[in-house]
Structures are given as C-alpha cells and as structure tokens.
Amino acid sequence: MSTEPGWPEGYDRIVLRTVDSTNAEAARLAPELGRPTWIMAEEQQAGRGRRGTVWRMPAGNLAASLILRPTGTAGWAALRSFMAANALYETLALYVDRTRLGLKWPNDVLLDGGKVAGILLEAAGSGGAVDWLIVGVGVNLAAVPDGVTDAAFPPICLADAGARATPEDFLLRLAGFYATEESILEQLGFQPIREKWLRGAARLGEEITARTPQGETRGRFRIIDEAGRLVLETPQGEVRIAAAEVFF
Ligand SMILES: O=C(O)CCCC[C@@H]1SC[C@@H]2NC(=O)N[C@@H]21
Numbered sequence: 001m002s003t004e005p006g007w008p009e010g011y012d013r014i015v016l017r018t019v020d021s022t023n024a025e026a027a028r029l030a031p032e033l034g035r036p037t038w039i040m041a042e043e044q045q046a047g048r049g050r051r052g053t054v055w056r057m058p059a060g061n062l063a064a065s066l067i068l069r070p071t072g073t074a075g076w077a078a079l080r081s082f083m084a085a086n087a088l089y090e091t092l093a094l095y096v097d098r099t100r101l102g103l104k105w106p107n108d109v110l111l112d113g114g115k116v117a118g119i120l121l122e123a124a125g126s127g128g129a130v131d132w133l134i135v136g137v138g139v140n141l142a143a144v145p146d147g148v149t150d151a152a153f154p155p156i157c158l159a160d161a162g163a164r165a166t167p168e169d170f171l172l173r174l175a176g177f178y179a180t181e182e183s184i185l186e187q188l189g190f191q192p193i194r195e196k197w198l199r200g201a202a203r204l205g206e207e208i209t210a211r212t213p214q215g216e217t218r219g220r221f222r223i224i225d226e227a228g229r230l231v232l233e234t235p236q237g238e239v240r241i242a243a244a245e246v247f248f
Pocket of ligand 1: 020021022023024046047048049050051053055062063064065108117118119120136137138139
C-alpha cells in the first residue's frame with residue numbers, strides 16, 4: 001500500500017525499473033490484484049501504442065498503467081479514456097498554461113499542437129462484462145521519441161515546452177486527478193466528465209476529418225455524445241463516429 005502524501009486513497013502503486021510494456025505487465029498481474037493499482041516503469045522496452053503501433057519511451061518520460069475492475073458494460077468501461085485524458089490535461093496544466101493544451105478525440109493530449117501524451121485502453125472479459133481494464137498512459141516529459149513520423153501531430157515533450165517534471169512527481173499528481181474522475185463517474189455519471197473533456201477539446205466547433213478504414217468524413221465537430229462518440233455535422237447531416245483517427 002502506498003502511503004506517500006498526496007497519493008490517492010484506495011489505490012496501490014508498483015514501480016519497476018524495467019519492463020517490456022507496463023500494459024503487458026498489468027495484464028500479467030491483474031488476476032492477483034485486489035485494488036486499483038498503478039504500475040510505472042523507469043524503462044519500457046516494448047511499449048504498445050494504439051492500432052498496433054510501437055510507443056517509444058526515452059529515459060525520463062512516463063510510462064504507467066492503471067489496472068481497474070470496473071463495473072458495468074464494456075462501453076461504460078471504455079469511458080475511462082476520457083477520464084484519463086481529463087486527468088492528463090489537469091496534470092499538464094500544473095506545468096504549462098492550459099491554453100497550450102488540447103484534447104484530441106478520442107484520447108490524445110496535445111501541447112502546442114504536438115502530441116505530448118497518449119492513452120491505450122486494454123480490457124479482458126467475457127459475455128460483455130469486463131473482468132479488468134488497463135488504462136495505459138505514456139507522457140513525453142523529458143524527451144521526444146525518435147522515429148515517430150506523424151506529420152499531423154509531431155511528438156513534443158514537456159521539457160521542450162519549458163517545464164520539468166519527473167515521472168514520479170507527474171504520476172503522483174496524475175493518480176490524484178484520475179481518482180477524482182472515478183469518484184465523479186461513480187457519483188454523477190459521465191455527463192460532467194464529458195463536459196470537462198469538451199472544455200479542453202481541440203477544434204470544437206471547427207471542421208475536422210475523421211478517418212476510418214471505410215473512408216474519411218469531414219464535418220463540423222459539434223460535440224461528443226453520451227457514449228463518447230464523435231458527433232460531426234456534415235452536409236449530409238449529423239454523423240456519429242465510434243472509432244476513427246482525427247485530423248485537423
Ligand atoms: O498510441 C497511443 O497514443 C497510445 C500510447 C500509450 C503508451 C503507453 S506507455 C504506458 C503503457 N504501456 C504500453 O505499452 N503502452 C501504454
């Protein structure tokens with residue numbers, strides 16, 4: 001049990017020197033854990049990104065995964081990506097002015113228009129129920145990873161934006177903000193979380209493009225709905241999108 005001042009009550013923490021992927025380690029440990037647990041590693045050798053990509057982590061960046069046993073449906077569990085994004089936004093706002101931050105649907109955090117943090121949700125369960133959920137977060141704190149060629153949202157790190165944070169300090173604050181999001185979901189549901197996410201959203205009300213394997217949809221980013229879907233106003237009418245890559 002972690003007793004560090006500021007660490008949220010009811011959450012445990014494991015700090016590893018090195019690991020393949022904190023998400024993979026979280027999946028291995030999940031069956032044994034009785035409480036929500038953050039797993040952080042100083043070095044991650046085979047970090048996983050969304051859509052099967054590799055997540056590179058130079059020394060001094062944060063790699064951490066939270067293991068949860070959420071109640072409810074898989075769709076309800078998946079709302080944690082917005083909660084993690086909100087918690088990342090609040091944590092980053094302790095270091096840089098929040099006007100420099102933006103949330104990109106569904107779960108990237110931008111700083112000065114570049115990607116500073118990513119979220120990878122992985123779950124296991126059967127019959128529509130979720131046994132455990134892993135919320136993996138990677139934050140470029142100290143350095144920009146090599147070899148990332150995302151021209152639309154090039155990686156950026158907090159240090160290059162003029163702010164310093166150690167992974168330990170950042171996680172302490174992130175875990176606190178995340179625990180607050182869980183309390184809000186439990187007591188008030190998704191609505192306040194959605195409103196908060198929308199306050200930080202990049203390009204709300206503007207034209208954006210959502211790319212899926214079926215093609216591209218361009219429209220005005222109106223809102224995210226009660227299930228976290230992206231709502232675009234297009235010349236053909238309103239379109240709700242459950243999964244896509246977004247471009248500005
Ligand atoms: O592609 C993305 O944007 C998501 C990146 C998520 C990376 C983090 S680092 C900690 C955790 N462990 C992993 O293997 N991936 C996530």
